[in-house]
Amino acid sequence: MATAAMLPVAGQKAVIFIPSESKIVISGTSNLHEWEEKVEKFDVSMQVLPKGTNIGSISNVSFSSKTSSVVSDNSIMTGKTHDALQVEKHPEIVFRSSEASIPYLQGSGISGTLVGDINLNGVTKQITIPYKGILNGDKLEISGSQELNMTDYNIRPPTALLGTLKTGDKVTVTFSLKFKVV
Numbered sequence: 610m611a612t613a614a615m616l617p618v619a620g621q622k623a624v625i626f627i628p629s630e631s632k633i634v635i636s637g638t639s640n641l642h643e644w645e646e647k648v649e650k651f652d653v654s655m656q657v658l659p660k661g662t663n664i665g666s667i668s669n670v671s672f673s674s675k676t677s678s679v680v681s682d683n684s685i686m687t688g689k690t691h692d693a694l695q696v697e698k699h700p701e702i703v704f705r706s707s708e709a710s711i712p713y714l715q716g717s718g719i720s721g722t723l724v725g726d727i728n729l730n731g732v733t734k735q736i737t738i739p740y741k742g743i744l745n746g747d748k749l750e751i752s753g754s755q756e757l758n759m760t761d762y763n764i765r766p767p768t769a770l771l772g773t774l775k776t777g778d779k780v781t782v783t784f785s786l787k788f789k790v791v
Contacts, residue, residue, distance in 0.1 A: 621656045621657065621658050622656075622657050622658070622659055622790050622791065623790070623791045624654070624655055624656065624657055624749065624788045624789070624790055624791075625788060625789045625791060626652065626653045626654060626786070626787075626788055627787040627788060627789060628650075628651070628652070630787040631651075631653070631784075631785060631786045631787050632647065632648075632784070632785050633647065633648040633651060633674075633782065633783070633784045633785075634646070634647050634648075634782075634783045634784075635647070635648070635679065635780050635781070635782050635783075636780065636781050636783065637776055637777055637779065637780040637781070638776070638777040638779075639774055639775060639776045639777065640774065640775050641774055644681070644686065644776070645681075646679055646680060646681045646686070646687070646690060647679075647680060647681075648674050648678050648679055649678045649679075649680055650674065650675065650678045651672065651673065651674035651678060652671075652672070652673050652674070653670070653671065653672050653786055653788075654669070654670070654671045655667055655668065655669055655670040655671070655706075655788075656668050656669045657749070657790065660714070662717070662744070663714050663717060663719060663744055664712055664714075664719050664742065664744055664749070665711070665712075666709045666710065666711050666712070667706075667709065667710045667712065667721075667723065667751075668706065668708075668709035668710070669706065670704070670705070670706035670710075670723060670725065671703075671704070671705050671706070672702075672703065672704040672705075673701060673702070673703050673704075674701065674702045675696075675700055675701060675702075676691070676694040676695075676696040676699060676700055676701065676702055676730075677691060677696045677700070679691070679694065686767075689767035689768075690767060692767070693759070693764050693765055693766070693767045694730060694764065695730060695731075698731070699729075699730050699731045701728075702727070702728070702729050703727070703728045704725055704726070704727045704728075704736075705725050705726055706723055706724065706725035707724055707725045707726060707735070708724050708725075710722060710723045710724075710740075712742070717743055717744055717745065718741065718742065718743045718744075719741070719742045719743070719744070720739075720740065720741045720742070721739075721740060722737050722738060722739050722740070723737070723738045723740060724736075724737050724738075725738075729757075729762040729764075730762045730763050730764050731763065732761070732762040732763055734761065734762070736755065736757075738753060738755045739753050739754075739755075740752065740753035741753060744790070747789055747790050747791065748787060748788070748789060748790070749787070749788040749789075749790050750785065750786070750787050750788075751784075751785075751786045751788070752783075752784060752785040752786070753783075753784060754781050754782060754783040754784070755781070755782050756779055756780070756781050756782075757779070757780055757781075757782060758778050758779055758780075759778050759779075759780060760778050766778050
């Protein structure tokens with residue numbers, strides 16, 4: 610996927626997403642074992658407003674991924690996930706922030722929450738995502754996790770082995786995103 614760059618506007622800094630150093634993992638449980646999948650390809654863009662040597666605000670955050678980019682090391686699990694996500698009918702997962710986040714500053718670190726709308730499986734809901742970050746020179750790393758209930762997005766938790774293996778409704782999306790600030 611191409612990297613996303615935002616042009617600096619009125620003091621804002623351009624931020625270039627570094628996909629090769631970023632990752633998103635989705636984890637959950639079943640009645641037999643815990644499981645995890647990763648999002649192989651995704652794109653993130655945002656604008657930052659500096660405050661001294663740190664970040665004063667984060668805005669215009671945008672995330673997109675093909676639903677078919679959610680994969681497991683197990684091809685059967687990947688197939689079940691793609692069926693549950695209805696990849697043909699709903700080919701993209703999209704998040705857009707709806708308000709600027711003013712982070713709490715802690716030395717070179719930041720923490721805060723990001724509010725926005727996620728469209729997943731054809732359902733759009735507003736969510737609040739907690740995050741932490743650190744600015745080290747021209748590198749910005751943002752990380753966090755968010756729990757989601759699959760059924761809130763009309764996703765039927767996958768089953769296998771004639772229904773004897775059942776996944777739990779709740780999943781945790783964990784992210785570590787790296788950017789270059791220019």
